[in-house]
Amino acid sequence: MSAIIKTIRENITTPWGLWLLFLGTLMSAAAVAGISVFWFGLSITNLTDLVPWGLWITLDLSSIAVSAGAFSLCAGVYLFGLKRYAPIARTATFVGLIGYTMAMLALILDIGRPDRFWKSLVFWNTHSLLWEVTMCVMLYLTVLLFETMPILASFDWLRKKYPRIAAKMESVHHYAPVLAIIGLGLSSLHQSSLGAVYGVIKARPIWYKPEMAVLFMFSAIVGGIAMTLLASMLSARLTPKAKVNDMLVERVAQFLGYLMIGYLYFRAWDWLAQTYTYEPGRTEAFELLTKGTLSFNFWFGEMIFGALLPTFILLYKPTRLSPFWRMLGLAMIVGGVVAFRFDTNIVGFLAVISYLPGEALISYTHYTPSLVEWVTVLGVIAYGLLAFSLGVKYLRVVDHRITNEEHETVTVGVGDTVNA
């Protein structure tokens, strides 16, 4: 016991020790807040019948969005044959696993009956978008677990103690291309369906549009890639355990810049289309975004700092080559996607359309997250940071020197038959 205390005392003042202490404090506070949510119920939040989804849903949507690097980069590496980016896909897969477990934590807090969580897997309403999302997320989490097997196998303790188990886990990477295909399918489905969860709600005209699915899919891809690159670069600056090949990161960042042009196009199109003609409820909600309470979030969080500026930073060579500017640009993209998810969710609730007959009456409600909501959200984020830090320290999650064993590739000419 005294030996443990001695180790703690010696290490607590190191940067690593202080980092763990900081995250531990946040997580402990969140544990207390989380238990009080389970104990006292959702009445201790600021959620209401008019705003039933708030900060937790934002965390849920955002952590799933920034996990999208896992499927997009894995698809690039294993399906489009961009093998040299495999180390970045490795980081993305780990980020993905963390992101999806963060979403699970947020959801378990958010649902009114966490004890009945299992019912969402047993009772199916196949007509519900949320059913589709639940199924895909659970299946994809399983795929991610398989995809991270080889990463978990690089844990030294496991390698020494159970070399055979570690070897088995390592060998899962032979299935990486298959897992990438399944992951691509499942992710495309639920990343867009998350948008469609909002897009099918006829009662709230600001959401009721088919492009919600496209916007969620696109924002997830850019947010996911940005998060992966940012996490890689940041850890490489903070610890010698992480090694990045800056040329690889820079190339992906440039590609991300081009993707951002596509994202900007869709956002601009969606935004301009809504300025045309008056639609009761939609126009009022849209004005909350452009002129009202959410206008700062919208213009600065989503548009200028969230999309326009980082696109320029990543496409203009001098800023892209500078690690500082590149990291800033990547962080802005992640922030922009989070702001987009927050605004999209909340704006549908803030402008309330009356069901009274006659003239369309719009009233406004408001929502400020309670302390309990903030503390739990910070705790879940701290969990994510802790898991990633441990991955960097013990699992070589960010190590661009790793070259994977070659997968068998066969070059097939047009019209050839292949006997595998």
Place this chain on the structure above:
Amino acid sequence: MTENNFSRRDFIKLSGIGLAVAAAVNTITKVEASEGVKGKHQWAMVIDQAKCTGCDQCDQVCHAHNDIHPDLHWNKVVNAGEINGQMVYLPRPCMHCEHAPCVEVCPVGASYYREDGIVMMDYDKCIGCRYCQVACPYDARAFNWEAFTGDNPAVPEWGEPEIERRPRGVPEKCSFCYNRIDRGMAVGLVPGVDAEATPACAVACPTGARAFGDLNDPNSNVSQILRENPSYRLRENLGTNPRVYYLPVTEDRLVAES
């Protein structure tokens, strides 16, 4: 390539594909159109706004009979403006929509259609995700943010609870007093005619502003009222097909009543 190259075999192939596509589309549209099995009865409510005085008694008996938390409402009486200086009210129960958004979005199927058109809640299945609340165009659902413990202030003055109290963490809503309908019909009573088989709010209304009955029966009171009077439903443009109809207040009807 000339047109003659299009052989009989190609034609058969193409028609085969066409048939397959048509069959697939047909199955898909069938799934899309399903809104539960339509039973013998289709219960509906007609609320006459000219008769409603906004006394709130329907809401009180609703609280007592369904054992509802005082802060929650299944049957809110909303102030709907005024005509010629006279206040107009709009009592708002669950609309029991034919195409109910809440039923469509519920991931576990805790919201479902009964054969008689009543939109039901299975409070034991519900996980409390609140997607139904998000989807409902009528704000008809109230969430149990906290547990309802202690006495119900509406009991016994306005009646006795007839159903179980809902637990914390699930949304609840009007059920057209399905329990009264089922119990009444089991002993041969007719909902809408016999008070014991009719929703409590319709029975309690002192001005008789609420009529309840079977839309499938052309001689029922609701069918007759809807045939003889102009009526409207809330947010009809959404295509939800509510089973709650309103008779509007108009200037001449106000004169006729007074």
